Amino acid sequence: MAIEVSRLRFSYPEQPEHSVLTIPSWSLAKGSQTFVYGPSGGGKSTLLNLLSGLLTPTEGEISLFGQRLDTMSSRQRDQFRANKIGYVFQQFNLIPYLNAVDNIRLACQFSQRKKQANINDDITDLLTSLSIPERDWHCAIRQLSIGQQQRVAIARALINKPKFLIADEPTSSLDPVNRDAFMALLMSLVAENNITLLFVSHDMSLANYFNHVEALTDINRIEEHV
Amino acid sequence: MFMKLALQSLLDRKGSVVLSIMAMTISIFVLLSVEHIRHEVKESFSNTVSGVDLIVGTRTGSVNLLLHSVFRIGMPTNNISWQSYEQIASSSNVKWAIPISLGDSHKGFRVLGTNQSYFQHFSYGKQQALRFAQGDEFDAVFDVVLGSIVAKKLGYQLGDSLTLAHGIADTSFSRHDNLPFKVVGILAPTGTPVDQTLHVSLQGLEAIHLDWQQGVKISNNSLTQTDLEQAALQPKSITAFMLGLKSKIATFKVQRQINTYANEPLLAILPGVALSELWQMMSMLEKTLLLVSALVFVAACLGVNAMLLSSIRERNREIQLLRVAGAPPRFLFLLLELEAIVITLTSITLASILLLMSLALSQDYLVAQFGLHISGAIYSERSVGILVAILLTSCIAALIPSVYIYQKGINVGG
Numbered sequence: 001m002a003i004e005v006s007r008l009r010f011s012y013p014e015q016p017e018h019s020v021l022t023i024p025s026w027s028l029a030k031g032s033q034t035f036v037y038g039p040s041g042g043g044k045s046t047l048l049n050l051l052s053g054l055l056t057p058t059e060g061e062i063s064l065f066g067q068r069l070d071t072m073s074s075r076q077r078d079q080f081r082a083n084k085i086g087y088v089f090q091q092f093n094l095i096p097y098l099n100a101v102d103n104i105r106l107a108c109q110f111s112q113r114k115k116q117a118n119i120n121d122d123i124t125d126l127l128t129s130l131s132i133p134e135r136d137w138h139c140a141i142r143q144l145s146i147g148q149q150q151r152v153a154i155a156r157a158l159i160n161k162p163k164f165l166i167a168d169e170p171t172s173s174l175d176p177v178n179r180d181a182f183m184a185l186l187m188s189l190v191a192e193n194n195i196t197l198l199f200v201s202h203d204m205s206l207a208n209y210f211n212h213v214e215a216l217t218d219i220n221r222i223e224e225h226v
Numbered sequence: 227m228f229m230k231l232a233l234q235s236l237l238d239r240k241g242s243v244v245l246s247i248m249a250m251t252i253s254i255f256v257l258l259s260v261e262h263i264r265h266e267v268k269e270s271f272s273n274t275v276s277g278v279d280l281i282v283g284t285r286t287g288s289v290n291l292l293l294h295s296v297f298r299i300g301m302p303t304n305n306i307s308w309q310s311y312e313q314i315a316s317s318s319n320v321k322w323a324i325p326i327s328l329g330d331s332h333k334g335f336r337v338l339g340t341n342q343s344y345f346q347h348f349s350y351g352k353q354q355a356l357r358f359a360q361g362d363e364f365d366a367v368f369d370v371v372l373g374s375i376v377a378k379k380l381g382y383q384l385g386d387s388l389t390l391a392h393g394i395a396d397t398s399f400s401r402h403d404n405l406p407f408k409v410v411g412i413l414a415p416t417g418t419p420v421d422q423t424l425h426v427s428l429q430g431l432e433a434i435h436l437d438w439q440q441g442v443k444i445s446n447n448s449l450t451q452t453d454l455e456q457a458a459l460q461p462k463s464i465t466a467f468m469l470g471l472k473s474k475i476a477t478f479k480v481q482r483q484i485n486t487y488a489n490e491p492l493l494a495i496l497p498g499v500a501l502s503e504l505w506q507m508m509s510m511l512e513k514t515l516l517l518v519s520a521l522v523f524v525a526a527c528l529g530v531n532a533m534l535l536s537s538i539r540e541r542n543r544e545i546q547l548l549r550v551a552g553a554p555p556r557f558l559f560l561l562l563e564l565e566a567i568v569i570t571l572t573s574i575t576l577a578s579i580l581l582l583m584s585l586a587l588s589q590d591y592l593v594a595q596f597g598l599h600i601s602g603a604i605y606s607e608r609s610v611g612i613l614v615a616i617l618l619t620s621c622i623a624a625l626i627p628s629v630y631i632y633q634k635g636i637n638v639g640g
Contacts, residue, residue, distance in 0.1 A: 046639075054549060054639030074636075075554060082552020089550075092543040095231070097238035102230065109227050110552035156551075 001063075002164060002196040003028040003051065008060030010046055016058075020046050022222050023060070028212075030065075030163075033190060033197040035207050038216025044200055047220070048166055051198070052085055053077035065163060082110035086157030086195070088186075090169040093153030094141045100127065100152045101137050104159050111160040119159075126155045130185065147178040154186060158193070165190060167199045171206065183209050228557075232564040239537055243569065246530045250573035253526035254616060255580050257519040261609050262581065264512050266600045268505065271297070274418040275468075275497050277349040278324075279477050282306070282314065282484055283466035285491040289507065292500040295326055295466040298336045298419045302328060305463035310490045315467070317483075319476040322347045324468040327431050327461065330390045335376045337390050337424045339431035339464070345371075347470055350418045360384055361411035367429045367459065371411040373421040375593060382409050390424075390434060405434045417599040429459035469494075523616065527623040530569055534562055534627035538634065545631065546638050555635030559628045566624030570617055578604060 003026075010021040021043040028034055038044055049055040050062060053069050056077075062069040064084065069077060094103045104123050113119060127137055130151045136144055144152065150170060157165060167186065171179040187209055190197045199210065207213045236243045275296045283291040284304040293299040315323035324347055327339030338344075345363045349355050361384045364371050372382055382388065387406040407426060415421055436459075471477055477496065484494035538545075545558060585602050592598045 049639035052550060052639075078549075078552050078554040081550070087550045089547075092547065095235075095544055095547065097234045098231070102227075102234075105227060106231065106548075107551045110554075110557070 001027045002030045002032065002065060003198075004061070004063040006061050008050070008057050008062065010043075010050060010055065010058050019058075019222055021050070021220055023047075023219055024221060026219050028196055028198065030196055031194050032212055033187070033210050034199065034212040034214060035210035036198065036200045036214050036216055036219070037202055037204055037207065038200075038220075039202060042216045043220050043222070044216055045168070047216070048168055048198075048200065051164075052087060052166060053081050078110070082107075083112055083160060084163050086160070086162035086165040088150070088153050088157050088165070088167045088170040090172045091146070091149075093156065094149060096141050099138045099140060100132065100144070100155075103141065103152065104156045107156045107159050113160050122159060123155070126159060127152075130155055146173055147182070150174060150178075150182055151185065154189065158189065158195075161193070162195065164196045165198070167197065169201050169203075170199075171201065171203065179206075228561070228564070232561055232568055235541075235561075236565055236568060239533075242533045242537070246526075246533045247569055247573050247576070249529050250523075250526040250569060250620075251576040251580065253519070253523040254573050254577035257516075257523055257612060257616070258577055258581050258604060258609060259584075260515045260519045261612055262585075262604050262606075263600060264515070265606055265608065267598060270417065270599050271501060271504070273351045275349075276351060276353050277347070277470065278468045278497055279471045279474065280469040280481055280484070280494045281466060281497055281500075282469060282492055282494045285493050288493065288495040288500040289504050291466065291493060291495055292497060292504065294328065295468070296419070296497065298328070298338075298423065302465045305465055306467070306492065307463050307490060308461050310487065310492065311464055311467055313489075314469070314484060314487070317480075319471050319473070319480050320469055321472045322470040324348055325428060325461075325464045326466045326468065327428055327464045329465070330392055330431065330434075332376075332388055332390050332424050333380060335373075335380075335422050335424055336419075337426060337431070339426055339428045339461075341428055344425065348420075348468070350416050350420065354416070356416065356420065357414040359412050359414040361409070364410055364425065364427050364430075366408075366410075367427060367433055368405065368407045369410040369427065369430070370407040371413060371425040372409055373413055373423045373425075374415040375421040376424055377409075377412045382412075384409055384412065388424075390426075421593070428461040428464065432459040432461050523619070524623075527620050530566060530620065531623050531626050534565060534624065535630060538562075538627060538631050541631075542634070545634050549635055549638040553635075555632045558635040559632040562628040562631050563621060563624050566620050566628075567617070570620040574613055574616065 005023050005026040007025070008021065008023040009019055011017070011019045036044075046055065050057055051064070051069075053072070054077075057070050060070070064080070067080070069080070072080065094100075095106065098106065101123055104126070105119065108119050127134075132148060132151055132155075136148065141149060141152070150173075153170070170186070171182055174182055183206060186197075189195075199206070200216075281291060281295050283295060283302065284306055286303050290300060290303075294302050311323070311325055314320065315325075322343055324344045325340055328336060330337040330339075342363055345356055358371075359374060361371070370388065376382070380388075386409045388409070389406050407430065413420065413425075469480070471480060481494040481496070484492050548558065549555075581604055582602055585600055585604070589600060589602075592600055
């Protein structure tokens with residue numbers, strides 16, 4: 001299994017009695033592509049932050065590829081995230097004052113890739129395969145279109161060859177044409193590299209790209225402790 | 227990559243960063259210049275006189291005597307009779323004596339009446355004797371030897387003639403214009419007040435004051451130059467004199483003898499001791515200046531921190547992005563510290579350039595106006611120490627925004 005969650009409960013330290021997330025049991029198979037839909041405020045960001053190791057569960061276990069995330073130190077989690085997890089946000093995926101190449105290189109900074117010599121070649125290959133024109137590689141990110149920015153974001157997320165990719169509403173700021181192009185590109189890259197994808201969105205029209213579709217309300221079984 | 231990120235992020239906030247750097251540059255400039263000028267003034271003063279064991283003048287404060295006899299600052303209160311000078315100069319412990327007579331000027335430069343032993347025995351810096359750039363020491367009554375700056379500023383050559391003015395004001399109305407002096411020698415630069423002095427013989431000074439009473443000219447052209455050169459011009463009084471002793475051990479003994487001299491109230495001082503008294507008087511001022519400039523620097527440091535702190539608020543998404551990419555919170559901490567260090571180092575560089583430039587521009591003025599030689603070597607052991615302290619202080623001050631961003635980094639998911 002790529003992801004296994006059991007008896008997970010999360011509450012913010014300020015309100016320990018108020019559970020934001022309660023997941024009795026949930027898992028994702030290796031190489032699966034899963035679409036999770038749900039309204040905002042349904043514990044979506046909390047779930048993603050738990051899976052990426054930015055938050056630790058109040059109770060319960062989270063395992064990614066057989067490794068227990070909840071028992072790792074924060075340093076180990078940072079390292080694990082850098083090496084194994086890619087992340088694409090709705091927007092602001094890139095440091096605005098760095099150019100595309102430097103943004104991607106920055107992602108290598110924190111992973112084991114840092115020591116490898118062929119990073120530049122990989123960046124070039126990746127940007128070429130994402131059809132970003134070479135003249136835009138060294139432009140400030142602000143000068144790129146939103147569609148281009150999201151493609152560079154994919155490149156940044158994939159440069160460390162992650163096993164798990166989290167996409168958090170990545171198409172919300174795109175127009176329909178760009179959205180379809182983005183989805184096609186994302187799905188082909190994920191399939192090609194055998195990456196486990198968790199795609200979160202409220203836009204149900206995207207569900208037909210996926211073989212697994214789940215509602216967040218089915219995963220998160222909050223029993224309100226009043 | 228780390229450095230690039232810090233630099234690019236600073237470049238991205240050019241406006242506020244440039245202002246912070248300017249504030250910091252000015253504060254470091256003030257700190258560096260206070261320290262440098264303080265150091266150089268001391269150096270310059272200490273170099274002015276060397277090899278003189280005692281300076282003798284009329285009873286006054288020792289600092290006052292030192293200032294007017296050596297640095298040509300201020301005025302003597304009274305004169306010493308020629309007899310007293312001769313008696314002390316000829317005593318057994320004395321190796322040489324240099325009489326000094328002050329009070330006249332030429333275009334704002336002071337005139338010093340003395341004798342040939344001045345050129346033989348007076349030394350400055352590290353026991354360096356006076357050297358002539360052109361010509362030779364004065365011989366006749368109306369010969370004058372110029373300091374290097376006097377010659378340069380006023381454009382005098384050997385053989386030129388000039389008249390002296392009574393008193394030290396540039397615009398003095400009472401001039402000794404009936405009796406011109408001839409330039410016979412120009413001294414090599416020394417970096418001391420000697421450069422701004424005109425040296426004449428005591429006889430020359432005596433001659434131009436012969437028909438004066440109580441500082442006022444009483445007749446016009448009653449005496450001619452030839453009359454005077456023939457007359458025996460015995461000085462009646464001098465302002466002060468410097469003594470070189472045969473043995474240093476006798477210094478205190480001779481000093482006591484002079485201080486208890488029966489015929490006239492006299493004061494003998496050791497230049498080194500008087501100089502340290504002067505530093506003691508100045509140290510309060512020095513410390514105050516240094517404290518004020520340190521406080522200005524602290525204010526600039528806080529300004530930089532306020533800028534960094536407010537930038538963190540704009541960088542929320544950036545922090546999240548870096549954390550998601552696997553950056554540990556300490557990376558964010560170091561990033562902010564590095565930004566503070568870059569700002570400080572840039573400011574130090576700019577402040578040094580600014581100081582070097584202003585020194586280069588003001589050097590001539592300081593020499594001409596105050597006889598101060600401020601060298602361009604701004605990196606002394608102490609100033610480098612101050613720069614290190616500046617860097618450390620800004621690192622410590624930057625802990626405030628750095629810890630703040632660290633906290634934000636930890637809590638990015640929540």
